[in-house]
Structure formats: C-alpha cells, structure tokens
Amino acid sequence: MIYLDYSATTPIDPRVTEKWVSVETSFYANANSDHILGRESKRNNDESIRIIADYFKVLPKEVIIMSSAVEANNTAIKGLAEKFPQKTHIISSALEHASVIGALSFLDQRDYEIETLGLDDEGRYDLDQLNKMIREDTLLVTLIGVDSETGIRQPIEEAGKLCHRHHVFFHSDITQLVGKGHFDLTDIDMASASAHKVYGPKGVAVLIKKASVPLIPLLHGGHSFTPYRSSTPQNGLVAAFAETLRLSSLEFDDRFIKVEKLNVYLRSKLEVFPEIHINSNQHSIPHLFNISIQGSRPEEGLAYFSDHGLCFSSKSACSGQDEFSASVYAITRDKALASSSYRISLSHLTTVEELDSLIKVMKTYCSKLCEK
Ligand SMILES: Cc1ncc(COP(=O)(O)O)c(C=O)c1O
Structure with missing residues (x-):
C-alpha cells in the first residue's frame, strides 16, 4: 500500500520509539513520588519539557502536556471562557478542526456569540475584517495556523499582533504547522499541537499557554507537570514528544x-x-x-x-x-x-x-x- x-x-520514527521505550523502562517511577526513583523521573521529565519549551521558544512553565490536540483545543477555549464569564463574543474561522468547532458549539448553546472571520481571494484570513469584528466583549480569537485540507498557511502572527493591540486573547491550532513550517509564538497566547502529526506517538500533545494567560483546567483533582492538567506524568510519551520535536527541528x-x-x-x-x-x-x-x-x-x-x-x-x-x-x-x-x-x-x-x-x-x- x-x-x-x-x-x-x-508513522512513528523508530528513533522516537526507541526513546519512548528506553525512558518508560528506565524511569517508570511516578514523577510525583517523593523518593529517589520519583525524583529521577521528575528530573528526566524536566529535561523533556525543557526541549519542548525550547522548540516553541517559550518557558517550561508555559508547556502543558495533554493527551491530544482535541484536548488542548477544548482546554484553551472552554478554560478561558470559564475564567471570564462576562465576555461572551468569540471569533473563529470556517477552516477549524472539529475539536475547535465542537468547543465553540458547546459555548454557542450557552449563549455565546460565535462569529466567523472571512477569507480574502487567496484563502487567507481577512485581517481588516478581523480588526472591525473585535468588540468590547470579545473574549478570544481562535484561528487555525494551516488549513488541514488545502494546506494554506494563515497569517496567525499578524492576527495575534492585531488581537494584542485590542487586548483580546489569541489562540491558534498549529497542529498541521508543527514540523512543516516555521512560526513565531511571540503574539500568540495559546497554541495547540500533537506529536502524532510529526512522526511521534499518538496520545501526547501540548497546549502552549503563556504565563500571563489565566485558565480554568478541564480536569480537577490530582497533579501532573502543571496545575492545568492533572494525571500521572507520562514519562516515556513526553520524552518521545521531545525527541520527535528535536529531530524535526534538526532535520x-x-x-x-x-x-x-x-x-x-x-x-x-x-x-x-x-x-x-x-x-x-x-x-x-x-x-x-x-x-x-x-x-x-x-x-x-x-x-x-x-x-x-x-x-x-x-x-x-x-x-x-x-x-x-x-x-x-x-x-x-x-x-x-x-x-x-x-x-x-x-x-x-x-x-x-x-x-x-x-x-x-x-x-x-x-x-x-x-x-x-
Ligand atoms: C488541525 C488539527 N487539530 C487537531 C487535531 C486533533 O489532533 P489529536 O489527534 O492529537 O487530537 C488534528 C488531527 O486530526 C488536526 O489536524
């Protein structure tokens, strides 16, 4: 075939599989455990998180490990909405992944107003229109980085700058961009990406959330790498994610x-x-x-x-x-x-x-x- x-x-890169298996085998202890093996797992995880943070050019505390980009998109959108219930206007596009559309539909049923940004003649976001659409009660603009079907690279960096001029949060789903194009997250408050789109394993992803962005987590109880997503740290998967990003950057x-x-x-x-x-x-x-x-x-x-x-x-x-x-x-x-x-x-x-x-x-x- x-x-x-x-x-x-x-398909997963064999070098990434090797990393995954070796870390999961050597560092099996729960990184939250307060004994020597737990502390060794934590040290190893800290190194993986540092590699992921360097790849996205953010701080380690701005890396939230997720199980999928679906989860990252849902956390970004619903978590922000939960934090600022007084702001109920959100702008998005017709190009979004089902998980962004799904989270927005969920909010739509709770009386949020979701507006769709138009495209110019070349299929890119109409930023003049975006400038006019932003209002006093706009909570968030969420726009995909690369259209998953036609591959059109969208001007997310410019959209982020525009949102910041208006003091509005900006999120981008960059799942189809990672490993395939360069990007700059300077003016992007939150970004979602997944390892399995870039020769890494399924079941691990990231939400980049700038330190200045407040968010209510979707999951409550337990502790992980950050307070924003609980569960026992996935030592091997996170090391594999770091390795796949390292290789993607190198090659x-x-x-x-x-x-x-x-x-x-x-x-x-x-x-x-x-x-x-x-x-x-x-x-x-x-x-x-x-x-x-x-x-x-x-x-x-x-x-x-x-x-x-x-x-x-x-x-x-x-x-x-x-x-x-x-x-x-x-x-x-x-x-x-x-x-x-x-x-x-x-x-x-x-x-x-x-x-x-x-x-x-x-x-x-x-x-x-x-x-x-
Ligand atoms: C743009 C985009 N966002 C999100 C996802 C979902 O990724 P995951 O499988 O990690 O949930 C995909 C993949 O289908 C995607 O292409």
Whole structure:
C-alpha cells in the first residue's frame, strides 16, 4: 500500500520509539513520588519539557502536556471562557478542526456569540475584517495556523499582533504547522499541537499557554507537570514528544526541500489533467496537495484508490460526514469543487515512484469517469 495520508497521522520514527521505550523502562517511577526513583523521573521529565519549551521558544512553565490536540483545543477555549464569564463574543474561522468547532458549539448553546472571520481571494484570513469584528466583549480569537485540507498557511502572527493591540486573547491550532513550517509564538497566547502529526506517538500533545494567560483546567483533582492538567506524568510519551520535536527541528530543511520537490513534481503531472482542479495555492505548505476531480464522488473515488493500493483522504479525518469540504468551499466558494475534493498529503518518506503510481491510477480513474 502507498500511504499519502500523512496529515491524518504519521508513522512513528523508530528513533522516537526507541526513546519512548528506553525512558518508560528506565524511569517508570511516578514523577510525583517523593523518593529517589520519583525524583529521577521528575528530573528526566524536566529535561523533556525543557526541549519542548525550547522548540516553541517559550518557558517550561508555559508547556502543558495533554493527551491530544482535541484536548488542548477544548482546554484553551472552554478554560478561558470559564475564567471570564462576562465576555461572551468569540471569533473563529470556517477552516477549524472539529475539536475547535465542537468547543465553540458547546459555548454557542450557552449563549455565546460565535462569529466567523472571512477569507480574502487567496484563502487567507481577512485581517481588516478581523480588526472591525473585535468588540468590547470579545473574549478570544481562535484561528487555525494551516488549513488541514488545502494546506494554506494563515497569517496567525499578524492576527495575534492585531488581537494584542485590542487586548483580546489569541489562540491558534498549529497542529498541521508543527514540523512543516516555521512560526513565531511571540503574539500568540495559546497554541495547540500533537506529536502524532510529526512522526511521534499518538496520545501526547501540548497546549502552549503563556504565563500571563489565566485558565480554568478541564480536569480537577490530582497533579501532573502543571496545575492545568492533572494525571500521572507520562514519562516515556513526553520524552518521545521531545525527541520527535528535536529531530524535526534538526532535520527540518532536508525534509522540507524533499517534500517541496515532490510537490512540484506532482503538480506538474496532475495540472495537465483536464478533469483535475488544484485547490492548494501559492500559500499552501508543500505537504498538503488538495485537488478536485470533476464529476467524482469522494466516497466512490477513495474506495477505487484504496482498491488500487493508494491511501489518502477526501477531507480531514475528523471533519465528519458532511457532503462537501467546508475548507475547500470556504476558499473556492464553489460547491462542485468542494464536493469532489481529495487531500493528498506528502512526507519526506514519500518517493517519486509512489507518486508515479498515484498518477497512473489517477489517469485510469479520470478516463473511467469520462466514459460514464
Ligand atoms: C488541525 C488539527 N487539530 C487537531 C487535531 C486533533 O489532533 P489529536 O489527534 O492529537 O487530537 C488534528 C488531527 O486530526 C488536526 O489536524
């Protein structure tokens, strides 16, 4: 099988597995225990947290370990709302992950007013509009860093600056950005990311929360790395997360250049197909390549591609059973494109031979569609 669904999840790097197993084996004691083995676990955890903090260029106390980015997004949004109940206006976008939409819908049912920021002609946030939307009672602006389907890199740093000028909190889900692009969290109050999108294990993630941001935790009782998320510290998983970020930083340029070349190759081959429209644009990270195939129904198309040894998606894995892609629609304003879109995600592990197989199957699929 050829895997082209790296934005849904990545295979774990064997070096990360090795780190995970070795730390979990050597430092099995509860880091909260007040004996020598507990203190050794804590020392090891402190080192992992320092590596994670350095990667995001924040302080160790600003790193909150979570079990998933879903949990991080929920904690950021609901935790802030709980802290400031008098402010009930939140701004977000049509590109958000299901966990941001879900947390916002939860608040919507409790009389919050959730407004959606529009996009410009190139699928990026309209910051002039954002400037006008912020009000006295705006609690939070939460905007995803990279659209999970088209890969469009959003101007979150500028959005953060704007929010700070208005003294409004800014959160960004940067799960699809980590390891695939550079970012600067200087003006970002909170950011969510997950290890399994960047060749780390599933079940560990982070909420970066600047020290100046107050938050009520979702979970009560018990103690962990910080007061914001209880449970026994996951020694091995956190060390694995630190290792995956360290490797991602160390190997960033090599991985990026490789993926960029693969993207250019794939684009050059697919753009000549008259049935194919490429939805990813000049702002997209090269790891995400989104296309629409005229006349294609994704549920049938995906079954065909899977039967021919190709694994990729039509939408992001968590976007549910909607008939069309909310992201592609938000960016193109075209229902036909949004209801026939496919997300191919690339990695430094992808080979040209794999892409050649994809192109070959795509050609047969498109000619079959024409015969219909
Ligand atoms: C943008 C984005 N946010 C959040 C998530 C959820 O991540 P996790 O699986 O760690 O909960 C995903 C992955 O599906 C994602 O792509």
